Amino acid sequence: xxxxxxxxxxxxxxxxxxxxxxxxxxxxxxxxxxxxxxxxxxxxxxxxxxxxxxxxxxxxxxxxxxxxxxxxxxxxxxxxxxxxxxxxxxxxxxxxxxxxxxxxxxxxxxxxxxxxxxxxxxxxxxxxxxxxxxxxxxxxxxxxxxxxxxxxxxxxxxxxxxxxxxxxxxxxxxxxxxxxxxxxxxxxxxxxxxxxxxxxxxxxxxxxxxxxxxx
Amino acid sequence: xxxxxxxxxxxxxxxxxxxxxxxxxxxxxxxxxxxxxxxxxxxxxxxxxxxxxxxxxxxxxxxxxxxxxxxxxxxxxxxxxxxxxxxxxxxxxxxxxxxxxxxxxxxxxxxxxxxxxxxxxxxxxxxxxxxxxxxxxxxxxxxxxxxxxxxxxxxxxxxxxxxxxxxxxxxxxxxxxxxxxxxxxxxxxxxxxxxxxxxxxxxxxxxxxxxxxxxxxxxxxxxxxxxxxxxxx
Numbered sequence: 524x525x526x527x528x529x530x531x532x533x534x535x536x537x538x539x540x541x542x543x544x545x546x547x548x549x550x551x552x553x554x555x556x557x558x559x560x561x562x563x564x565x566x567x568x569x570x571x572x573x574x575x576x577x578x579x580x581x582x583x584x585x586x587x588x589x590x591x592x593x594x595x596x597x598x599x600x601x602x603x604x605x606x607x608x609x610x611x612x613x614x615x616x617x618x619x620x621x622x623x624x625x626x627x628x629x630x631x632x633x634x635x636x637x638x639x640x641x642x643x644x645x646x647x648x649x650x651x652x653x654x655x656x657x658x659x660x661x662x663x664x665x666x667x668x669x670x671x672x673x674x675x676x677x678x679x680x681x682x683x684x685x686x687x688x689x690x691x692x693x694x695x696x697x698x699x700x701x702x703x704x705x706x707x708x709x710x711x712x713x714x715x716x717x718x719x720x721x722x723x724x725x726x727x728x729x730x731x732x733x734x735x736x737x738x
Numbered sequence: 739x740x741x742x743x744x745x746x747x748x749x750x751x752x753x754x755x756x757x758x759x760x761x762x763x764x765x766x767x768x769x770x771x772x773x774x775x776x777x778x779x780x781x782x783x784x785x786x787x788x789x790x791x792x793x794x795x796x797x798x799x800x801x802x803x804x805x806x807x808x809x810x811x812x813x814x815x816x817x818x819x820x821x822x823x824x825x826x827x828x829x830x831x832x833x834x835x836x837x838x839x840x841x842x843x844x845x846x847x848x849x850x851x852x853x854x855x856x857x858x859x860x861x862x863x864x865x866x867x868x869x870x871x872x873x874x875x876x877x878x879x880x881x882x883x884x885x886x887x888x889x890x891x892x893x894x895x896x897x898x899x900x901x902x903x904x905x906x907x908x909x910x911x912x913x914x915x916x917x918x919x920x921x922x923x924x925x926x927x928x929x930x931x932x933x934x935x936x937x938x939x940x941x942x943x944x945x946x947x948x949x950x951x952x953x954x955x956x957x958x959x960x961x962x963x964x965x966x967x968x969x970x971x
Contacts, residue, residue: 547785547822548808550801573822574862576808600861601808609860618860621784622826622868629823642830642871645901648863678802690819691786692802697821 524684527733532707533559535733536672539592541569543628543670543699548574548601549581551692553676553709556735557581561588571628571670573621573695574598575605589613595668597621620648623665625698630667632701637666673703677726680710681717684731685724693725700726709735741910744927745879747772748908749838752877753779757835758828760784760869763807765879766838782834784865786825789817806865829865830872837873839866841880841907843894846941848903848916850878851896863899870900882909888940890914890921911935914943922946 527535533556536542546552560568561584568591575596576583585591586604593615599605608614619627626638639662643649653664675696678689686708688696700706708731739747742765750772753759758780761767770790773779781790783806790805791812799810813819820828828834843851850870853863870876883889890907906924907914912935913925922944926935936943 547806548804550785550804550808574864596862598862598864600859600864606860618862620863620867621822621865622830622872625822625826640830640871641902642868642900644871646867646898648867688821689802690800690813691783691804693819694786694822698823 524728524731525733526736527707529555529559529735529738530563532556532733532735533563533565535705536560536565538565539567540565540671541571543668543673543695543703544570544572544582545674545676545694545696545699546572546576546581547691547694549576549583551676551688551694551696552576552581553674553707553735554581555738556674556707556709557584560585560590564588564590566590567592569593569595571595571624571668571699573624575602577601578604586614593617595619595624597624618648623648623663624668625695627665627668628695628702629698631669632698635667637664639663640665668702670699670703671705673699673706675700675706675708675726675731677708677710679712679714679719680708680731680734681714681719681728683716684708684728684734685716685719686710686726686731687719687723688725697726700730705732706730707733707735713737741881742768744910745881745908748913748927749877749879750774752836752875752906753777754835755779758782758788758833760829760834760837760873762837762839762866762869764840766840769838769879782825782828783811784822784825784829784869786820786822787811787813787817789814791817826865826868826872829868832872832874834869834873836875836877837869838877838879839869841878841889842884843896844878844880844890844904844907844941845894846890846892846921847919848905848907848921849894849901850876850899850904851894852878852899854897856897866899870904871902876902876904876906878904878907880907880909882911882935882938888938891940892942911938914939915946918944920944923949925949
């Protein structure tokens with residue numbers, strides 16, 4: 524794990540990259556990293572996330588700045604700009620059931636090719652998907668998801684990169700931290716090694732590549 | 739009493755001590771206000787919380803403790819938090835006893851459409867498809883009609899949320915079940931006749947033999963079909 528400045532962290536990300544960004548309606552999103560993406564005008568991005576938040580919040584800022592080519596999300600209902608860009612043909616929106624999205628990301632980080640889920644069977648979410656019967660029940664084959672970068676928000680990081688998340692700000696962050704080539708973490712608190720007890724580490728240090736230094 | 743309160747109060751009667759329950763937004767959220775005294779129910783927010791408490795007092799909100807709409811809430815003693823994979827493992831894995839969701843349409847077999855109106859409203863399914871596919875029991879809380887048009891229909895014109903039938907639909911007029919694979923009128927609300935329910939419903943309604951009228955103020959009029967198992971109105 525290396526520490527890195529905010530601007531250097533975002534400078535690593537090329538235009539056109541695929542990013543996983545933690546957060547649920549902006550809660551648990553690494554907001555300073557999102558702001559820096561806008562600052563550096565990194566465009567043509569694909570974002571995998573739970574939702575596109577709302578204008579002015581989290582991933583909503585990337586939508587407003589028109590930096591995204593494609594989003595893979597479960598919900599866009601609280602961001603009218605996402606819907607406008609989708610209808611105008613400026614943004615590809617792939618809607619995925621939330622539990623399926625979490626599991627596809629988990630599979631990507633856990634070395635699995637995909638998962639089988641009954642969610643979406645018999646709906647338009649099943650279109651183009653392979654159905655697999657197991658024990659007499661139909662499941663959809665949902666492929667694993669991975670990204671070039673995971674942009675993760677933690678409540679506490681220690682100097683080695685062990686992470687702890689806070690309450691509902693955890694959401695997609697731990698599964699995303701496993702599923703990208705490069706994992707960048709922005710933490711609310713950076714503490715000495717040992718402050719997080721081994722049993723309380725939620726993401727172990729070796730999966731973290733970069734910890735964003737406080738400005 | 740307004741329709742929303744009536745619906746929420748009736749659904750609260752379905753709660754049992756120790757249940758894990760997920761409430762959707764809108765009318766379903768109101769169900770939490772009517773948990774019977776002395777009963778302990780675990781409420782889940784799918785963003786990663788069991789033990790969701792009321793909105794925080796002024797100045798006490800924490801930005802990392804929110805409901806599934808992103809609004810600051812509190813956590814009750816005994817609460818637990820977890821990531822999204824765990825949250826949906828609880829939902830799909832047979833651990834969630836009950837989910838209460840809003841509805842746009844329900845067909846005569848109990849299949850729900852509640853997540854999009856093509857060309858008009860495409861918010862995304864969020865957790866709805868997982869909740870309907872995975873919860874042990876699914877209750878739909880909705881008004882019986884929308885702008886005078888029935889919402890309990892023969893066939894949904896809107897995209898389905900799941901092919902798994904829901905267990906119960908509770909409206910301001912009636913309680914309708916689907917245990918036999920068909921819409922069955924189980925209860926009418928206070929002062930509502932069977933005829934009124936039938937008139938406001940497009941799907942064929944069977945009448946439960948034990949069909950009860952809440953409060954029993956008005957008997958079923960003689961002109962209404964008599965209740966018979968499996969009989970279709």
